[in-house]
Amino acid sequence: MDLLTDIATTLVAQMQKPTLAFLIGGMMLAALGSKLEVPEPVYKFVVMLLLLKVGLSAGISVREADLLALALPAVLAALVGIAIVLIGAVTIAKLRGVSHMDGMATAGLFGAVSASTLAAGMAMLEAEGIRYEGFIGALYPFMDIAALVTAIVLARMAAARKAATSKNLQGGTITMGGGGGFGGGFDGKMVGGILRDTFQSAAISALVLGLALGIFARPDAVYESFYEPLFRGLLSILMLIMGMEAWSRLSELRKVAHAYVLYAITAPLVHGLLGFGAGLIAHHFTGFSAGGVVLLAVMASSSSDISGPPTLRGALPEANASAYVGSSTGLGTPVAILSIPLWIWLADLVIGV
Structure with missing residues (x-):
């Protein structure tokens, strides 16, 4: 009974937070037939500022970290993503x-990191x-960017193979190889083109530029005076837009909603x-703390609520936002937050805190 009460309390608390509240608000407006629209140029500007802020924050964290102590946990974080x-x-x-x-976009969002869940983990510790x-905050971009880029590249590769297969069939040529996943052989030219397009996309470009500026420049003043104060307000506008879009595509999910619910609860x-296993490896080789192991597990269990949605919307516009945002923010985040005591208990059992 206590567990059910905790879950219900967490769900209510999440729904009251700006991220989910504005998402639900956008869905309600769309359901009521509202004519409210956010112009596309405004949306693109909001996304650019948000991703620059995320990149700058991560870059500043990396710059201020002990690079030798950071190296192995950073590599492990990227591999986990x-x-x-x-x-x-x-x-x-x-x-x-x-x-x-839709599946790859969902996997990408669950591979990326939620800053709010990480903050909750730090507060508990x-x-x-x-x-x-x-x-620890500097590990965020390694897992985040690695997951998002991997998801985008794999999704684009699958789409390119499917298009090539369809074209060959229409032309009377039958070729072996799949239209998704890992089948169909390795086409270096195609992969190179997709990687180039991914890093040249507006979303990834803004994220990587912010990261580079945070590491190699000194943008702290403009970050604190401009990007940080605007961040939450801009994020609420983004969630409002995505809520309206999600409602318009909700009908596509009715037949497979159970699949996303199952994934969001277990993933x-x-x-x-x-993440916990990767943390133990870092603990064994570098003396990574038990708290660090817990937070690496928290990052891995979380799903992105800031950098992921705009990045995926920009890079994979065909993907259904109802699928990846709904399963992530609606179910994945509460499960991730509720699991934090589990990682603390495991760390105490295996390492001792």
């Missing part, structure tokens, strides 16, 4: 009725008096175990 997307490619993206593009490394636990 990639692994989560690869797991999604053979689970949610393969389920009957689920569009491969501090309340328990558990120490963690000061550079944070599986992903958290991956």
Whole structure:
């Protein structure tokens, strides 16, 4: 009964937060037939500012971190982000009725990191008096960008193969190889083109530019005076837009909603175990703290609520926002937050906190 009460309380608390509240507000406006529209140039400007802010914040964290202590956890964080997307490619993206593009976008969002969930994990550790490394925030971009880029590239590769197969069939030529996942052989030229297009896309370009400026320049003043104060307001506008879009495409999910519910409930636990395992490796080789292990598990179990949605919307516009935002923010985030005590208990059991 206590568990059910905790889940209900967490769900209510999440719905009252600006991220989910504005998303639901946008869906309600669309359901009521509102004519409210946000012009596309305004949307693009909002996304650019948001992603520049996320990149700058991450870059500043990396610049201020101890690079030697950061190296192994950063590599492991990136590998976990990639692994989560690869797991999604053979689970949610393969389920009957689920569009491969929607499945990969969902896997990408679950591979990326939620800043709010990470902050909740830090607050819990501090309340328990558990120490963690000061550079933990700098691990965020390694997992985040690795997951998003992997998801976008795999989705684009699958779409390109499907288009090529369809074209060959229409021309009377039958070719072996799949239209999704990992089948169909390796086409270096196609992969190179997709990678180039991915990094040249507006979303990834803004994210990577902010990261580079944060590391190699000194943008702290403009970050604190301009980007940080605007951030929450801009995020609320983005969620409003995505809520309206999500409602318009909700009908596409009715037949496969159970697949997303199952994935959103189980994925944070599986992903958290991956992150916990990576943290144990770092602990063994570098003395990474028990608190750091917990927070790496928290990052892996979380799903992005800031950088992920605009990045995926820009890079994979065909993907259904109802699928990846709804399953992530509506279910994945509460499960990830509720699982934080599990990672603390495991760390105490295995390492001792």
